[in-house]
Amino acid sequence: MLGLRTSDYYFDLPPELIAQDPLEDRAASRLLVMDKNTGEIQHHIFKDIIDYLDKGDCLVLNDTKVIPARLLGTKVDTGAAVEILLLKRRENDIWETLVRPGKKLRTGAKVTFGNGELTAEIVSVLDDGNRLVQFHYEGIFEEVLDRLGEMPLPPYITHKLQDKNMYQTVYAKYEGSAAAPTAGLHFTTDLLERIKEKGIDIAYVTLHVGLGTFRPVKVDNVKEHKMHTEWYQVTAEAAEKINKAKEDGHRVICVGTTSCRTIESAADENGHLSACADNTSIFIYPGYKFKVLDCLITNFHLPESTLVMLVSALAGRDHVLHAYEEAIKEKYRFFSFGDACFFTDKMPEK
Missing domain, CATH: 2.40.10.240 (QueA-like)
Structure with a gap:
C-alpha cells in the first residue's frame, strides 16, 4: 500500500537549503500555507499567520524548555x-x-x-x-x-549557536527537552499578543522533546518502526480550552508535531481531554484518524522522517510532497531554523 513504505516519503533536498542560523526577527520567516483538502498553496511571511486564525480557534503550544544538555x-x-x-x-x-x-x-x-x-x-x-x-x-x-553546557543542536546544524535563547521559544517554561519544539520558534511575544487580541485562545501543553526525534527510520515498512518515548503533561486549564473550542465548533490548531502528539496521546476515544501526565510513544502516519487536531503549523522536516509521515496523515502524502517540492523550488529554508508551513482546512476569502 502506498504510504506504508519509508521510501514513499523520500524527497531530494539541496543541502544549501538547510538553515544553519535562525533569523534575527523570528516572525520574518516565510510561511507556506496549504489547504490540506484541496492542495492549494499560498506564500506568505510568518507574521501573516494571524490572518488564517479565526476568533474562537484554540492554538496549542508546547511550553517545554531546552536544557543546555x-x-x-x-x-x-x-x-x-x-x-x-x-x-x-x-x-x-x-x-x-x-x-x-x-x-x-x-x-x-x-x-x-x-x-x-x-x-x-x-x-x-x-x-x-x-x-x-x-x-x-x-x-x-x-x-x-x-x-x-551547550545547546544540543541537531546533527545537521554544523556550528555553535552564539545565543542560546535563539534555540528557545519565547514562551518556554518547563525545563526538560534535549531539542526545541521548532515550529514555535517563529512566534514573538508581540505576535502572540495580537493573536490573543483577535479572540484566539492559547493552550499550553508540555512535551519534553527527546533526541529520538532525529532518529532515522531504518525499516522499509513504516509499521515496523519503533517510536521513542517522551513525557508529556496536559493541565486542567489547557484541557478545558481545547475541549471548549471543539464543543463550540471551532478549530484546534497545533503548533508543531510535539503539541499534536501530546493532545492526540492525551485524548480519549471521543477526542475529549482531561488533565493528565504520562509517557507517549504515539506514532502517527497515514491511516491515523485525528481525534482532536484540525490544523497544523510546522517546519519542513527531513526526508523519510516520522515527522513527514505525521504531516502526511493530516494532509495526504501527495499534498505534502507537493508542498515540499514547491518549497524547494521557491528556496524555502528547511529544518529547525528554517521556514514554516501551515496545513489548514480553509483559505481566507479573497
Missing part, C-alpha cells in the same frame, strides 16, 4: 576529551545520558567539566548503550549546567 569534559585519569549528552533525569543527580566515545566511558569512569566545578561518574551501562551518570557539584545543578 551537551557537556564537553575530560576523563580524569587520562585527560581524554569526552562528551556527555543529558537525555533524562532519573533521580536527583543521576541522569540517563549518551556519551562519546563510549569505549572510554565504562562503569566507574570519572569525568570533569569546566574547572572541576562539575564532575561525573559512570554508574552503569544500559542495554542500549546509554549511560547512567551521577553528577557532583556545589550549588544548583541548573545554574552549573547553564554555565558549562
Whole structure:
C-alpha cells in the first residue's frame, strides 16, 4: 500500500537549503500555507499567520524548555576529551545520558567539566548503550549546567549557536527537552499578543522533546518502526480550552508535531481531554484518524522522517510532497531554523 513504505516519503533536498542560523526577527520567516483538502498553496511571511486564525480557534503550544544538555569534559585519569549528552533525569543527580566515545566511558569512569566545578561518574551501562551518570557539584545543578553546557543542536546544524535563547521559544517554561519544539520558534511575544487580541485562545501543553526525534527510520515498512518515548503533561486549564473550542465548533490548531502528539496521546476515544501526565510513544502516519487536531503549523522536516509521515496523515502524502517540492523550488529554508508551513482546512476569502 502506498504510504506504508519509508521510501514513499523520500524527497531530494539541496543541502544549501538547510538553515544553519535562525533569523534575527523570528516572525520574518516565510510561511507556506496549504489547504490540506484541496492542495492549494499560498506564500506568505510568518507574521501573516494571524490572518488564517479565526476568533474562537484554540492554538496549542508546547511550553517545554531546552536544557543546555551537551557537556564537553575530560576523563580524569587520562585527560581524554569526552562528551556527555543529558537525555533524562532519573533521580536527583543521576541522569540517563549518551556519551562519546563510549569505549572510554565504562562503569566507574570519572569525568570533569569546566574547572572541576562539575564532575561525573559512570554508574552503569544500559542495554542500549546509554549511560547512567551521577553528577557532583556545589550549588544548583541548573545554574552549573547553564554555565558549562551547550545547546544540543541537531546533527545537521554544523556550528555553535552564539545565543542560546535563539534555540528557545519565547514562551518556554518547563525545563526538560534535549531539542526545541521548532515550529514555535517563529512566534514573538508581540505576535502572540495580537493573536490573543483577535479572540484566539492559547493552550499550553508540555512535551519534553527527546533526541529520538532525529532518529532515522531504518525499516522499509513504516509499521515496523519503533517510536521513542517522551513525557508529556496536559493541565486542567489547557484541557478545558481545547475541549471548549471543539464543543463550540471551532478549530484546534497545533503548533508543531510535539503539541499534536501530546493532545492526540492525551485524548480519549471521543477526542475529549482531561488533565493528565504520562509517557507517549504515539506514532502517527497515514491511516491515523485525528481525534482532536484540525490544523497544523510546522517546519519542513527531513526526508523519510516520522515527522513527514505525521504531516502526511493530516494532509495526504501527495499534498505534502507537493508542498515540499514547491518549497524547494521557491528556496524555502528547511529544518529547525528554517521556514514554516501551515496545513489548514480553509483559505481566507479573497
